[in-house]
Amino acid sequence: MFPGIGGRGMNPAKVKQMMKQMGINITEIDDVEQVIIRTPAKDIVFNDANVSIMNAQGVDTYQIVGTPEEVAREVQIPDDDVRLVAEQTGVSEDQAREALKGANGDLAEAILALSS
DSSP states (O other), X not given: XXXXXXXXXXXXXXXXXXXXXXXXXXXXXXXXXXXXXXXXXEEEEESSOEEEEEEETTEEEEEEESOEEEEEOOOOOOXXXXXXXXXXXXOOHHHHHHHHHHTTTOHHHHHHHHHO
């Protein structure tokens, strides 16, 4: 049982004291404008983020609090890939680029789609 924890909530001073005893330090990052988490398929954007860093036993853990907005990522298609698909299928570079976008950049899938 932790001291200071009861039906009335936790005493902030006791929480800080316990964290200090356990070697945990929390700091806020001021003036954060934006946090972006990038995945292959989407970006998760926090425009109103509050960011804290918790250091426990030499390991930093970042906590982000805010409203996330998911934004789909557009596949970047290299010009060399567009030219290759266009040459292999006999279509225009614009058609080749669209086929590559539809195939998420997969050359073989785009060529097959344009060849059928």
